[in-house]
Amino acid sequence: MKKIVLLGYMGCGKSTIAQNLSKIINIPFLDLDKCIEKRANLSINEIFEQHGEIYFRKLEHEMFVELLQSSENNIIGLGGGTPCYANNHLLLQRDDIVSIYLKASIATLYNRLVHNKSKRPLIANMDEEEMKEFIAKHLFDRSFYYNHAQHKVVVDDKTVEETVEDITALLA
Numbered sequence: 626m627k628k629i630v631l632l633g634y635m636g637c638g639k640s641t642i643a644q645n646l647s648k649i650i651n652i653p654f655l656d657l658d659k660c661i662e663k664r665a666n667l668s669i670n671e672i673f674e675q676h677g678e679i680y681f682r683k684l685e686h687e688m689f690v691e692l693l694q695s696s697e698n699n700i701i702g703l704g705g706g707t708p709c710y711a712n713n714h715l716l717l718q719r720d721d722i723v724s725i726y727l728k729a730s731i732a733t734l735y736n737r738l739v740h741n742k743s744k745r746p747l748i749a750n751m752d753e754e755e756m757k758e759f760i761a762k763h764l765f766d767r768s769f770y771y772n773h774a775q776h777k778v779v780v781d782d783k784t785v786e787e788t789v790e791d792i793t794a795l796l797a
Contacts, residue, residue: 628699630717632771633727634764635705635745636737638780642727643702645789654700657707661688670746686711708770717773725792726774731761733781
């Protein structure tokens with residue numbers, strides 16, 4: 626079995642989909658951000674505040690490589706920015722992993738993020754227009770990296786179950 630890596634923009638459903646997929650195919654799900662928090666004994670926000678983004682990205686890369694090198698089968702959910710730094714996008718092409726970009730439209734991402742934006746420091750203080758513009762720009766900047774995934778699964782207008790079915794079909 627290969628490692629399964631889910632990537633995509635915040636709000637595309639990486640964690641929710643990975644948790645459901647994990648139950649169905651019986652492979653443990655590891656959230657990269659949670660692994661980093663455990664290792665650093667700090668929240669992601671605290672790491673950014675105390676040490677800055679460069680330090681965080683270094684930690685993130687090291688943890689990602691470590692998870693990929695582990696002999697255990699895992700589903701790994703990446704942070705939204707993970708593929709965009711430290712050449713992590715090149716790791717998505719390895720033969721020993723299946724990488725899947727959960728692709729969502731700006732409208733889908735906005736609708737999902739607007740309700741819990743207080744939990745998302747990047748967008749917490751933005752109004753509707755600022756948020757839509759921010760998502761559009763970010764998505765444009767990051768799509769080059771996201772598109773290095775071996776597979777794309779569109780999540781727009783799909784339930785979690787439908788998306789999980791699409792992924793299990795890819796894995797078959």
